[in-house]
Amino acid sequence: MKTTCPYCGVGCGVEIRADAQGWHVSGDLQHPASAGRLCVKGAALAETLIPAGRLLWPLVDGRRVSWQSALDSVAERLQKIIQQHGPDAVAFYASGQLLTEDYYVANKLMKGFIGSGNIDTNSRLCMASAVTGYKRALGADAVPCCYEDFAHAEVIVLAGSNAAWTHPVAYQRLVQAKQQNPALRVVVIDPRRSASCDLADLHLPLAPGSDGALFNGLLHWLAQGGYGDSAMQPHLAQVPETLAAAAGWTSERVAQTCQLPQQDIQAFYRLFAAHQRVLTLWCMGINQSSSGSDKCNAILNAHLFSGKIGQPGSGPFSLTGQPNAMGGREVGGLANQLAAQMDFTPENSDRLKRFWQSDRVATQPGLKAVDLFQAIGRGEVKAVWIMGTNPAVSLPDGNAVAQALQRCELVIVSDVMRATDTSAFADILLPAQAWGEKNGTVTNSERCISRQRAFIPPQGEARPDWWMLAQVAQRLGYGAAFSWQHPAEIFREHAALSGFENHGRRAFDISGLAQLSNNEWDDLQPLQWPVNGDYPQGCARLFTTPRFYHPDGKARLLPVTPAGPRVAVSRSWPLMMNTGRIRDQWHTMTRTGLVPRLLQHYSEPFVALHPDDALRYGIWPDALVRIQSRHGWMLTRAILTEDQTPGTLFVPMHWNQQYCAEGNVDRLVAPWRCEHSGQPESKQTPVRIQPWRSDWQGTLFLRDNVTPAAVNWWCRIPVADGIARFSLAHQGDPRRWLQTMLKPEWTLQQAGDEQAFYHLIAWERGEIQLAFYAAARRPVTDDALIAAAFQQPPASSESRFALLAGRAVLGEARGKTICSCFGVGEQQITAAIRQGALSCAALGQQLKCGTNCGSCLPELKKLIEQHAPQQAEAVSGRSE
Structure with missing residues (x-):
């Protein structure tokens, strides 16, 4: 089975096969975007095909209900608000994680039949x-x-x-x-x-x-x-x-x-x-x-x-950020667009009225993402349907977003996962199909349309997003326009609209695909739009002749007056904070957070800062720090690096309240945005930083049937099936804190020093139930080997004492994971370098690191630079 990766906008092809051990993922050698390559996240996709944490059935006001009842509730409550306050009192907030067919239906329902422009998408934050x-x-x-x-x-x-x-x-x-x-x-x-x-x-x-x-x-x-x-x-x-x-x-x-x-x-x-x-x-x-x-x-x-x-x-x-941000733009998923990449003009609104046979087509743009949630906070938008995204984490001014959702009269969330920061505010929760379950198309950065294919049955009662929307549309009285039985029917309508009265005036045109049968759609091979009479096989490169899409056929240069960040650093806010992605995580971790090996490279949120800034603000390596802006604050771990320019910070944007306390960086980001695009300024936030002190920090390993006690700061790191690791920081005595979690039937081994550290291992019938390590600063432990001991408990007393010390029990220590594809750690790599593996190729041959997705190659080169001179000096010393 061939499908498409659901992560970034590269749109890599994926091949799926199954055997007795489960599903296996590899790169599709024939896919034009990737030619068989996959990054570490794509290579780990099979590990996300698990039921853990899934939303399995509809919930209305916290109660499990049938689909019939849930859809009736959605339609009735939306209809009531529309009748009382008008169509602009409702809104949809969609996602580049939706398939094009889902997106098309959402946009058609909101702009074509409800009659409001109020559908926007998390692509507003991206593209x-x-x-x-x-x-x-x-x-x-x-x-x-x-x-x-x-x-x-x-x-x-x-x-x-x-x-x-x-x-x-x-x-x-x-x-x-x-x-x-x-x-x-x-x-x-x-x-x-x-x-x-x-x-x-x-x-x-x-x-x-x-x-x-x-x-x-x-x-x-x-x-x-x-x-x-x-x-x-x-x-x-x-x-x-x-x-x-x-x-x-x-x-x-x-x-x-x-x-x-x-x-x-x-x-x-x-x-x-x-x-x-x-x-x-x-x-x-x-x-x-x-x-x-x-x-x-x-x-x-x-x-x-x-x-x-x-x-x-x-x-x-x-370079597009999401797998289908381009597809969302094609169908008009942005609030300032109509379908088929048409603008809001009377001519285009009339064209859609005739194509959709609706007299309710929106005639003016709706609210863009930040403005939309501000309008929710003011009570002007009284209902929002959030689809496949987590705005309580990803939008700027996150505290205000949470308050807006808390006050909103009706919050509908259709998602794959049961517990997200956003679903906590939902009045109605609808279980959506996940990657591997849903069926449709996506468009990548280079305009390449690819198929995402279903290859596993849906978990629980999960349904396609397009189906939910169409069912609600039918209940609102628009049944004839939303009567599809198969996603290929939606794609054909989308393709036909792209060519409707186009005559070469609009760039987006896939009318050449409007007559595909269901089987032909199912077998569709990747191709780049436009796909029409001029380009029946698609078109890789545009503007090979200089004819552009302005009415006069010319391109426009635009006078630009360069502007810096909306708010500059100051005495009170002396550092400029940049947010962004890290290598092994995706968006707000609702998918990648399920995969233990994707949390080994960086397990906790962090702030990268220059050593000079660290010295100025009294911050030591690995310290917990408090970062504050005018809008909020967070706690995170400090990483000192000269890769960071003095006066600047970098903080990843992924962590949420499911994985970390006070780790959401978008609570700090101001809602400033580009006046033309509405895109927020997430890269330049003036902040200040200071050490955050606790009486102790700890590492806690436990089985899923144990609930950790309340603590000032925590970060949850899934380790393996049934085992979780927590990083902790708290006030008071760690012994007293731990006592509330211990069970009478457990056998305890303890070690400690009144001032320096405290360790405890809890056993029951030969199995480790809990391992705890605390010290004034984060204790140094071999986390991978402690986790392994939960699955294969050490038998000898010597190895049990080693476990109590938090050091190697089974096998060699790996250190921090550098290569997530093959689980290769820093200590293994440095040992190989010292033994003579002085190139990435040599390390790959010996340890396999760097031989799959290549994302770790820059770090491998840095390690070679750091440790190869020691190797040379050692050789020189021996020769003398």
Whole structure:
């Protein structure tokens, strides 16, 4: 069975097979996006196919009910609110995790029949600025590039993208391109030295939020040097005013604004100007800004003016964050769009009225994500249906979002998991189908439509999202328009709408697929839109001839006035905090948090800061710290690294209240957003930091039938079936705290020092029930081997005493996991380096690390750099 990965926008192909041991996942060698590669998250997909934590049946007001009753309740309560307050009193909040067919039905119901524009999506937090930039410049949300361009490029620019961690398979294609063409130059633009810098020929650690100045300066450099493309100029509008807006941005001024050496800026500008095949890849570091749309247009300006678009190896390429963010944009899932990527114009609203045969089609945009939840908080929106996303964790100003949901008259949540931060506020919970259970299509970053196929039966009473929506629509009286029996019928309608009265005026057109039979849809092979009479087999690269989608056929340059972060650092808030993803986790961990090996690389939320800042604020390595902004605070673990620019912090965005107390970073992020795209400024939040002190910190291992006692700070780390690990910090005596959890029938082994530490192991009938280690600071324990002892208890007294000490019991110590694909730890790697494995290839041959997804290769190289000199010195000493 072939399907598509449900994580990032690379859209990797997945092959599924089953045997007596269960389901097995591998890369699809024929899929054009990935050619058989999978990252560690994709490779672990089979481990998410478990019933743990699933929402298995509908719940209304906390009571289990039948689907019939639940759907009746949804329809009746929505109808009552619409009748009393009008259609704009209800809203949908969707997700790039939905399939295109689900998304289409949600948008059709809200904008076409309820009659409100109030459907938005978590793609607003991800891609909205890129959408705005493309539409303003090209006349359409039409990504012009494809992954094949990596192999043709002479220069690749990574701007605001740590692709090595966020889009690992795309990054490995970049690595391959560099190996095959050593002349390829890679520029990484990022305030911190991320894993992606491993490949960089030039790293520009610019001041946070100053990207607009950098690219405005590039346009000025191109104009001054005569690098404008003469063939492209007749196809461009607004050139003089755009160049005038950029005229003051000399390399000297850019250097001052970006806080970069002028020679480095000029080196970047020369690389861009001297090569025709230049590819700029960008992601959240550009988009998640109060001026994100203008930053995107500054990138597009440089490419259009110099003619670096539409040809192999050349173009502005936004890397989509989610698996179906593009599909959601196709169906109009954003509040400021109509279906089939149409804008809100009277002509387009009328076109939809005729196609859908509805006189209720919305005529004006709805509320964008942040505005939507603020309207919920004010009581203007009285009902919200949240589908497949967790806004209580992912939206900025998280405390205000939670308060809004608490006050909302009707909260409906359709999701896979029973317990999320958002579902805690739900009046009605509807069990959705998970990956492997649902059936439909998704579209990736390069406009490639792929199939997600069902290969396992649904858990419990889970149903497709499109089915739930259609059932509610029928109960609202719109049955004829929502009478599909199969998702292929929805896809055909979606495809037909894309070509309806199009005549080449709209970029998105898959009308060539509108006549697919159910079987042909089921067998659909990956292909890139447009798919129509001109491109019956799809089209990999757009704008190969310079005809754009503005009415005059020209592209638009856009005058840009660079702007920094909405709020600057100050004496009270002296540090700039950046949020983002880490390698092994996804969004708010509702899927990846189920897989123990994905929580081994980083098990807890953390803040990365420069050692100079740590010294300034009295923070030691591994300390627990309190970070505070004007909007909230969090507790997290400190990691000191010179990869971080002084004055800046990096905090991952994944942790939620199911996995950590006070670990949600979006509670700190202000609701500032781009005035054009509505995308929040999640990358630049002024904060302060200080040590957070407790009387003790601990590590607790226990079986699932034991509930940990209340504690000031905790972080839950699943270890294996039936076993969990907790990191803890608390006040008072750890012995007294632990007593409430101990059972009389357990046999106890204890060790401790009144001032230094306290350890306890609890046994019952030869099995370990609990292991506890506490000290003034986080105790040093071999967590992997302690967990193994729960499954295979040590027999000898010597090994039991070793377990009590928290050190190796079975096998060698691994240390911190570096390679999650094969479970290879730092101590194993450093030992191999000291024994002579002085390259990534040698380490891969000996330990297998780095030989699957490649995400750990930057860390392997760092370890070689750190420990190889010791190896050389040792050899030198022996020779003497």
